[in-house]
Amino acid sequence: MLLEPRLPTFIGLSRDVKVARAVLVGVPHDSSSTCKPGCRFAPRRVREVSQNLETYDPQLGVDASELPAADVGDLREALSPAKVVEDVAKVVRELSRAGKTPFVIGGDHMVTLGALKGLTEGVSLIMFDAHLDYRDEFPEGEKLSHATVLRRAREGPVEEAIVVGARAISREEIVALERDKQIRVVYPWSMSRVKDELSTLSGRIYVTVDMDVLDPSVAPGVGCPEPGGLTFSELAELLTEFVDSRVIGFDVVEANPLVDVNDITSCAVAKLLMKALILLLAR
Numbered sequence: 001m002l003l004e005p006r007l008p009t010f011i012g013l014s015r016d017v018k019v020a021r022a023v024l025v026g027v028p029h030d031s032s033s034t035c036k037p038g039c040r041f042a043p044r045r046v047r048e049v050s051q052n053l054e055t056y057d058p059q060l061g062v063d064a065s066e067l068p069a070a071d072v073g074d075l076r077e078a079l080s081p082a083k084v085v086e087d088v089a090k091v092v093r094e095l096s097r098a099g100k101t102p103f104v105i106g107g108d109h110m111v112t113l114g115a116l117k118g119l120t121e122g123v124s125l126i127m128f129d130a131h132l133d134y135r136d137e138f139p140e141g142e143k144l145s146h147a148t149v150l151r152r153a154r155e156g157p158v159e160e161a162i163v164v165g166a167r168a169i170s171r172e173e174i175v176a177l178e179r180d181k182q183i184r185v186v187y188p189w190s191m192s193r194v195k196d197e198l199s200t201l202s203g204r205i206y207v208t209v210d211m212d213v214l215d216p217s218v219a220p221g222v223g224c225p226e227p228g229g230l231t232f233s234e235l236a237e238l239l240t241e242f243v244d245s246r247v248i249g250f251d252v253v254e255a256n257p258l259v260d261v262n263d264i265t266s267c268a269v270a271k272l273l274m275k276a277l278i279l280l281l282a283r
Contacts, residue, residue, distance in 0.1 A: 003091070006043070009071035010105075011050045011064055011274065020070035021281055023100045024273070025091055027107035027114075028074050032081040032145040034138060035223035038258030042266065043074050043105040045257040050270040057275065059240070062282040064274040069103075069281065081110045081144035088114025092249065101280060103273060106253030108223075109133060109146035112208045115249055116157045123248065124201045125153065125161040128235060129210040130226040132166050132185065134173040146254070154180060158206075162186065162197055164238070165213040168226045188228050198242045206249045209235070209272060211265055219268055221260025232268055236275055243279040250276045 003025070009015065010024050017023055026043025033039065055065040075091065078084040088104065092115045095102045104115050109129075116123065127133075127150065138147035150161060160182040167188050177183055186194045212222040215229035243250070252272055255265045 003073045004076055005073040006047060008047055008051055010047045010270070011053070011055050013065065013069050013071040015070055015072060017070050017072060017100065020068050020100060022067070022069040022103055022277055023095050024069065024071040024103045024105065026074035026105045027084065027088055027111040028077050029084045029107040029111060031079060031084070032110045033108045033223055034145060034147060036256060036259055037223070038256040039106060039108050039223060039254055040077065041257045042107065042255040042269065045263070045266045046105055046255070046269045046273070047071070049263045049266045053267060053270055055274060057278050060278050060282070062278045064277050067277055067281045069277055084110055085114040085117060085144065089118035092118025093120065096248070101247070102249045103277065104249070104251035105269070105273070106251060109149045109208070109210055109253045110144060111253055112251055113149050113152050115251060116153050116206060119157060119206065119249060121157065121204065122159040123157055123204045123206045125158045126198065126201065126205060126207045126242070127161060127163045127210070128165055128208070128213040129163060130165060130212040130229055131168045131210070131224065132163060132173045132177070134176055134183070135170065136176070150183070151176070154183070160201070162201065164194055165230050167228050168224070188230070194238065195241065198238070203246070204248045205246045207243060207247055207276070209252045211252065211255045211269060214268065219255070219265040221256050221265030222254055223256050223259070236272070239272070239275055239279065243276055244283060245280070247280055250280070
């Protein structure tokens with residue numbers, strides 16, 4: 001693996017991949033960001049803040065630090081979106097073939113495309129995001145950016161997708177979605193139907209959480225904040241209900257420590273990762 005060990009590990013997890021069922025990998029990459037760069041610093045900062053957070057989940061009655069999970073460090077930083085997609089795909093493919101569930105800490109949203117390509121076979125995607133990321137090019141002439149992730153993913157391994165929380169959308173994306181019947185969007189103003197929509201997914205599921213799905217009052221440390229987002233409790237409740245043995249990969253992306261306030265967003269990332277680990281490994 002093209003990995004560099006990082007100290008401390010996330011919530012003090014072991015580095016021993018052999019005994020782990022889930023493996024955390026950091027991807028310090030933000031060359032495809034088009035707003036405020038800085039999310040390449042998130043993997044390190046999330047690990048740092050995790051040292052001071054309680055790892056016991058009183059709702060589920062499990063301590064995340066005692067789970068069969070490992071933190072193997074960060075991918076070496078790539079200088080282009082194409083290279084990061086290639087590198088993430090290689091690592092995720094190795095982990096998946098070894099029977100491990102990859103947990104990826106981004107980095108910008110391009111890391112998700114790499115993870116999906118590493119899983120190779122068709123998957124269903126649950127994407128929590130303030131944006132649709134369904135542009136064909138952004139900026140003009142650039143096919144690989146954090147604003148084109150879903151478009152590129154639909155050209156590859158993603159057979160169907162549900163986007164939850166989108167509220168910053170271009171006319172181009174709406175027109176394109178009218179031709180793609182395998183993508184459904186649950187907008188903030190129609191959240192009453194989100195559980196019904198998510199319950200229709202079947203087969204292998206990959207979950208990606210772009211931190212700007214949360215309201216900026218909850219997660220200020222993102223590159224492209226959008227008012228009107230979910231609360232942390234709403235997002236955690238949805239994960240609790242739908243993250244189960246069908247999930248074959250999970251990531252949290254787009255946290256930006258450089259514009260965060262008192263590490264609020266980095267702490268939220270850490271708590272979401274803990275919640276997902278517990279749901280997959282101890283449920």
